[in-house]
Amino acid sequence: MWTWFHKLASPPHFYRMAGLWAPWFLALSVVGMVTGLYGGLVTAPEDYQQGDAFRIIYVHVPSAYLSLLAYVVMAVASAIGLVWRMKLAHAVAAGAAPIGASFTFLALATGMLWGKPMWGTWWQWSDPRMLTELILLFLYFGFMALRANIADRQRADKAAAVLALVGVVNVVLVHYSVEWWSSLHQGQTVMNSEATMPASMLTPLLLMIASFSLFFGAVLLHRLRGEVLIREANARWVRRLVETTPSMETVK
Amino acid sequence: MMEWLSMGGYALYVWTSFGLTLAALVGNLVFAKRRHDRILAQLRESQSTRQAEPRGTFQEVTS
Numbered sequence: 366m367w368t369w370f371h372k373l374a375s376p377p378h379f380y381r382m383a384g385l386w387a388p389w390f391l392a393l394s395v396v397g398m399v400t401g402l403y404g405g406l407v408t409a410p411e412d413y414q415q416g417d418a419f420r421i422i423y424v425h426v427p428s429a430y431l432s433l434l435a436y437v438v439m440a441v442a443s444a445i446g447l448v449w450r451m452k453l454a455h456a457v458a459a460g461a462a463p464i465g466a467s468f469t470f471l472a473l474a475t476g477m478l479w480g481k482p483m484w485g486t487w488w489q490w491s492d493p494r495m496l497t498e499l500i501l502l503f504l505y506f507g508f509m510a511l512r513a514n515i516a517d518r519q520r521a522d523k524a525a526a527v528l529a530l531v532g533v534v535n536v537v538l539v540h541y542s543v544e545w546w547s548s549l550h551q552g553q554t555v556m557n558s559e560a561t562m563p564a565s566m567l568t569p570l571l572l573m574i575a576s577f578s579l580f581f582g583a584v585l586l587h588r589l590r591g592e593v594l595i596r597e598a599n600a601r602w603v604r605r606l607v608e609t610t611p612s613m614e615t616v617k
Numbered sequence: 618m619m620e621w622l623s624m625g626g627y628a629l630y631v632w633t634s635f636g637l638t639l640a641a642l643v644g645n646l647v648f649a650k651r652r653h654d655r656i657l658a659q660l661r662e663s664q665s666t667r668q669a670e671p672r673g674t675f676q677e678v679t680s
Contacts, residue, residue, distance in 0.1 A: 402635075411625060416626070418625070424634050464645055467641050467645055475638065479634070482627055587646070587649035588649045591649070591653035607657065607664050
């Protein structure tokens, strides 16, 4: 187990493994999404209150879930990077940020598209769930802007990591916002003993959440390959890799 | 089929949501791969210019 872990932490090995695993993560997530979408869009009955509009849940909840998952991954990796000065950990944080930002945007957009027909409004500034999710988006932007604007990589890693850790407070606020304050947003549906969803509605949703998580893994692996290359630019294995792989023109 | 597509009158909201999601998924994959390929290409470029230089300067740059 430990030798396996050490081997994985070696950049050339990780780079190769990430390239091998990514297609499998992607393939599994695509199969899961297609199955989940069929269940959500075709098999599941319409909601007794919301009609067919409720089907937006099958993309809204998984993207909102990913928006938080990516942040947690980013924050944990940042903490590991700060404490143990592990280069690969900062690379994970850097790779997770743009993915998280895109799914936060998607959660907000699908939320608005769901809110308009159900609540009669695209957006409400006083709503805690919407506000904290918007702050989440800005935290991602801040994290990426810090990285992009500090030339020295180690300093950029550190500064961005501190920001990521401070922002964890907001993740807690996003999660509990619908319980602690009154909100337009409905309460939690999954893992809630009072609000029960029939299996025909719930199973596709869980499948979609799992598939989105796998998809996050696949994209993160691709991003990590890039991050590892930058950080190891002067290592012998990277120089050899650059020499042996055909250039883009010859591939295309 | 048409009834399914109309989503009980919510077609605009439902299909826009699913369309945006598809775009986000594809975009994530494309940008992640493109970034990796671009980094590799940049490394190739800097490596070939370095190798054209005399050996001494090459060592200085890498250290």
